[in-house]
Amino acid sequence: MRKDLQDFYSFLSEELKCKAKNYYIIEEIDNKSRIKKVSIKQKENFFVLKQKDQFKAGLFKNAIQSCDFIVVSCDKVYFVELKSAPGDTEYDNDENPLDKALKQCKSSQLLFDYLCSAYNLQKSVNLNFENKQFIYLYPEKAIEEKKSTEMNMNPLIQISVKCDENDCIELDRDFFKKIG
Known part of the structure; x- marks a missing residue:
């Protein structure tokens, strides 16, 4: 991994890291979820952060939930939300699930931007991630169904x-490079 990315990754809380041997592992806790686990093979020049809403619970009284994980590379940051049950494509409590996922990604972006700012202040550097994308992953079957x-x-x-x-x-x- 590039030195500046490695330094930033080392700076972050262990609660945000999802490293396991040669893979980054993200597990879905929701029992209704059709995606139970995401594994991302480790390669150079990127890392993956997981998010638990409890991590922000001490900061905000009523925080918006986070997206499921963040992929950080040299040139781009991907905020990824998993929606895996066919019901995820339906409205729940009058909230469009796409709008909810976008809020979750934006909430994660705010936290990520804060972490970058704190790192830059602490280390007197200017690590900057300007290219950001919000990704919404569905299982193939869920897309076909609805x-x-x-x-x-x-x-x-x-x-x-x-x-x-x-x-x-x-x-x-x-996979993420092909997205753009």
């Missing part, structure tokens, strides 16, 4: 992914 014309109105980049027999997906750095 397509919506609304999906094109939201700035989230929506991508269907194929789950294995254990409801797991494996991604790599190239």
